Amino acid sequence: MTPREPAVGTRQSATGAIYDLGYRGYDGPRLGRSAAVSTLFWWSLRAAYALKRSGRAKIVPWGLAALLLAPAGVSVAVAALAPSAPSPFSYDNFLWNTQTLLAIFVAAQAPELVSSDQRNHVLSLYFSHALERTDYALAKLGALAAAVFGLALAPMLVLFIGRILLAADVVKAFGNEIDRLPEVVGTPLIYAIPLAALSLAIAAYTPRRAYATGAIIAVFIVGAAIAGILGEEISSGPFQHASQLVNPVVPLDGTRTLLFGGFIADSPVEGTGFPLWVFGIEWLSITIVGTAVVLWRYQRVAA
Amino acid sequence: MPLIEARALTKRYGAHVIALDALTLDVEPGIIGLVGANGAGKSTFLKILLGLLEPTSGSASVLGLDVTRDGPQIRQFVGYLPEHDSLPPDLSATDFVTHMGRMAGLPAAASRERTAEVLRHVGLYEERYRPIGGYSTGMKQRVKLAQALVHDPKLLLLDEPTNGLDPAGRDEMLELVKRTGAEFGITTVVASHLLGEIERVCTFLLAIDAGKLLRAAPIATFTERTGTLGVEVEEGADALAARLAEMGLAARVDGHAVLVDVSDESLYDLVRDAVVDLGLALVRLEQRRHRLEDLFRDETATDAANDAA
Numbered sequence: 196m197t198p199r200e201p202a203v204g205t206r207q208s209a210t211g212a213i214y215d216l217g218y219r220g221y222d223g224p225r226l227g228r229s230a231a232v233s234t235l236f237w238w239s240l241r242a243a244y245a246l247k248r249s250g251r252a253k254i255v256p257w258g259l260a261a262l263l264l265a266p267a268g269v270s271v272a273v274a275a276l277a278p279s280a281p282s283p284f285s286y287d288n289f290l291w292n293t294q295t296l297l298a299i300f301v302a303a304q305a306p307e308l309v310s311s312d313q314r315n316h317v318l319s320l321y322f323s324h325a326l327e328r329t330d331y332a333l334a335k336l337g338a339l340a341a342a343v344f345g346l347a348l349a350p351m352l353v354l355f356i357g358r359i360l361l362a363a364d365v366v367k368a369f370g371n372e373i374d375r376l377p378e379v380v381g382t383p384l385i386y387a388i389p390l391a392a393l394s395l396a397i398a399a400y401t402p403r404r405a406y407a408t409g410a411i412i413a414v415f416i417v418g419a420a421i422a423g424i425l426g427e428e429i430s431s432g433p434f435q436h437a438s439q440l441v442n443p444v445v446p447l448d449g450t451r452t453l454l455f456g457g458f459i460a461d462s463p464v465e466g467t468g469f470p471l472w473v474f475g476i477e478w479l480s481i482t483i484v485g486t487a488v489v490l491w492r493y494q495r496v497a498a
Numbered sequence: 499m500p501l502i503e504a505r506a507l508t509k510r511y512g513a514h515v516i517a518l519d520a521l522t523l524d525v526e527p528g529i530i531g532l533v534g535a536n537g538a539g540k541s542t543f544l545k546i547l548l549g550l551l552e553p554t555s556g557s558a559s560v561l562g563l564d565v566t567r568d569g570p571q572i573r574q575f576v577g578y579l580p581e582h583d584s585l586p587p588d589l590s591a592t593d594f595v596t597h598m599g600r601m602a603g604l605p606a607a608a609s610r611e612r613t614a615e616v617l618r619h620v621g622l623y624e625e626r627y628r629p630i631g632g633y634s635t636g637m638k639q640r641v642k643l644a645q646a647l648v649h650d651p652k653l654l655l656l657d658e659p660t661n662g663l664d665p666a667g668r669d670e671m672l673e674l675v676k677r678t679g680a681e682f683g684i685t686t687v688v689a690s691h692l693l694g695e696i697e698r699v700c701t702f703l704l705a706i707d708a709g710k711l712l713r714a715a716p717i718a719t720f721t722e723r724t725g726t727l728g729v730e731v732e733e734g735a736d737a738l739a740a741r742l743a744e745m746g747l748a749a750r751v752d753g754h755a756v757l758v759d760v761s762d763e764s765l766y767d768l769v770r771d772a773v774v775d776l777g778l779a780l781v782r783l784e785q786r787r788h789r790l791e792d793l794f795r796d797e798t799a800t801d802a803a804n805d806a807a
Contacts, residue, residue: 220682221612221650225603228570234600248588316584320645323548323578324601325570498550 231326232334239338243304244345255303259296260346266293267350271357278361286378288459289354290347290386291448297386298415298444300346301339301394306407308335309395314402319498332399332493336486340391347383355379378455385450389478392485393443399492418443422463436467440477449474499562500524501653501685502547506556509542509709517542519709520556525687529679531696531703531717532689539709540689541581544655548578561652574603577646577684581657584642587631591622591641594630595648602649609648616644620674636667643674647684654678654686660695672699726786729769730755732779741772757786 245252270284284292312318321331355372362368397414398407418441425438439445448462453471458464464474502525509518517539534540545551547560549569558565560572586594592613599609617626620640625633630641639659646654659675660668676699679686690696696703696717703720705712713720731738731754739756742749745768748759758769766783773780 219615221604221608223608224605225574225649226605227574227603230603230605231570231601234597238597247593311586311588315586316580316582317586319550319580319582320578320584320598321601322550323573323576323580324598325574325603326601327570 225325228325228327228330231324232330235321235326235331235334236338236341239308239335240341242308243338243342245307252307256300256342256346259300260349263293263296263346263350264353267353267357271353271361274357275361284354286351286354286375286382287451287455287457288461289350290382290451291459291462293350294386294444294447297343297347297390298412301343301390302408302411302415304342305339305391305394305398305411306401306404308339309398310402310404310407313496314404316498318496322498328493328498329490332489336391336395336489339395340387343390344383344387347386348380351379351383381454382451385454385478386447389443389447389481389485392482392489396485396488396492399489399496415443436463436469439463439467440473443481446474446477446481450478500526502558502560502687504543504556504558507543507546507553507558508555509539509546509551510554516709518546518553518556521706521709521711523704523711523714525685525704526702527683527685528701529676529699530685530687531700532687532706533693533696533703534691534706534712536691538691538706540691540706541657542709543706544578544657544687544689547655548573548576574649575652577649577651577654579639579642579646579654579656579659581661581689583638585630585638588629590629591617591626591633591637591644595641595645598645599648604649612648612650613644616647617641619647619678620644621670635662636664636670639663639667639671640674643671643678647678651684654684656686656688658690659688660690660692668695675699725759725761727758727760727766727769728752728755728782728784728786729758729773729780730782730784731773732781734776734778737776738772738778741776742769745772754781 241247244256266284267289270282273280274282290297312321318331322328326334355376359365359368359372393414394411397410401407401410422438422440422442422445425441426436429435429438442463445463448459449464449469449471452458452462452464453475464471502523504521504523507518507521508516510516519539521539521543532540532543542551546553546558547565549565549572552566561575563572565572589597595613595617596606596609599612600606604612617623620643622637622640622644625637630638633641639661643656643659646656656675660671663671672695675686675688678684679699688696688700700717702715703717704714729738733754735751735754735756739749739751742756742758747765747768749756751757758765760766760769769783
């Protein structure tokens with residue numbers, strides 16, 4: 196393409212004569228599809244944390260981050276003041292006990308990422324840029340999963356660093372704890388991926404933010420409630436514990452146990468007596484079906 | 499090579515609705531008016547060019563690239579202004595246009611720089627830092643134009659750019675479109691159902707009706723003089739027509755006017771005298787030009803078929 200000469204002139208406008216440099220062409224690099232996808236990913240990740248957004252938009256994500264970090268901090272402080280007392284939280288049970296906060300996060304922020312683009316018809320602008328519909332869906336999904344991962348990882352790292360620094364022999368403790376790093380990083384990942392897939396699959400279906408938030412919360416509450424009711428109704432027989440599979444958060448702990456071991460007290464995973472791979476399969480199913488639903492939705496949504 | 503090539507392009511919605519019916523056309527550089535009634539297939543055509551819709555059959559290429567296969571490459575070089583509202587209310591124009599520049603493949607710094615330039619070009623100044631939600635319709639249309647220009651497209655597709663604007667806003671937007679297309683050499687396709695707007699800014703006209711190409715020609719050929727004299731009178735058009743017919747002239751009544759076929763200028767005097775004899779109040783005596791509206795009134799389906807072939 197031949198560069199265009201800038202047209203220089205003055206122009207009258209409502210605010211008086213403006214010295215107009217005119218329109219200039221652009222001959223620099225065009226980075227194409229991959230750059231568009233990564234731009235959308237980072238843009239959406241920032242939106243999930245409400246960075247560069249109004250104070251009101253920050254309340255939910257930042258408030259939840261504070262609520263997640265507080266128990267981790269307290270746990271470290273307790274360990275520092277009373278080394279002999281049993282610690283309430285460890286890598287295995289921390290996210291299980293704070294799962295409600297993660298569920299609230301996806302319920303609030305999954306619609307933030309996708310509903311407004313649909314409601315305001317911004318999708319027609321996205322889809323007329325250098326990416327495909329599939330790219331949009333995957334960038335949003337990746338951004339939400341990354342946001343949940345970051346939120347869940349932060350308190351785990353607080354526990355991790357606390358345990359190292361509070362040990363009598365820091366070097367030896369570092370050696371011990373570093374072996375558990377896969378669990379510290381892996382557990383947040385196990386929670387983040389299906390939570391993102393499940394919540395985005397719901398949020399992608401409605402341009403109304405409040406409806407999406409309500410529907411996502413309902414899935415978690417109703418899932419747990421049905422599991423509880425079925426558990427009482429079916430008190431014996433081969434399906435006695437199958438009700439736990441209806442609760443969407445149980446496979447998260449089941450998969451964690453499958454990969455890193457260690458049953459935890461409040462989780463129904465051990466009580467079911469199921470082989471752990473059952474939870475792994477369910478985890479995979481939620482992830483795959485959720486992702487497929489999101490992709491399918493964005494193939495068809497009008498733009 | 500034409501910028502846009504469509505070959506037997508067809509789009510059906512369901513079994514009965516045909517939005518585009520074997521549309522075949524070429525678009526050469528310039529400012530092209532794509533005119534047709536609502537539902538004629540204008541928006542569908544633009545969306546297929548962008549890869550937003552899949553054609554049912556036929557093919558189309560933009561900048562030599564196939565629309566169904568090379569969507570992202572094409573869209574790096576195409577700017578699109580959609581017909582309807584499409585802006586997020588909570589972002590500022592600067593943030594949003596910069597983001598869209600990056601979505602088109604510009605590096606971050608280049609996108610920021612060009613955003614400042616195009617927002618100035620479309621006439622948004624201090625308000626560009628405020629959330630778009632508080633903008634007037636005219637300002638929103640300018641933001642939509644800015645995001646279509648930020649990546650310096652080779653082709654600009656504008657779908658009803660004056661949608662929802664008041665007369666002054668229309669004038670400003672049309673002036674902006676004209677400037678962008680003519681001075682900066684960006685080939686621009688303006689889809690509109692308003693012939694007057696097309697006439698003002700475009701150099702070439704594509705008329706479509708019911709998904710078919712009605713006519714494709716430079717604007718000038720539509721507005722040539724005809725051999726028809728329009729005689730507008732306050733009343734008594736029928737009497738005048740009868741008198742002129744008696745004098746052997748081909749005359750027909752059209753509202754308050756009588757249209758007379760005149761082959762040579764001496765006949766003007768006869769017409770004038772006839773008006774005077776009848777004692778009618780003459781409002782206007784003018785040589786009629788072709789009007790773009792005639793396209794949709796007079797052209798028949800057979801002409802359309804000939805043009806499309």
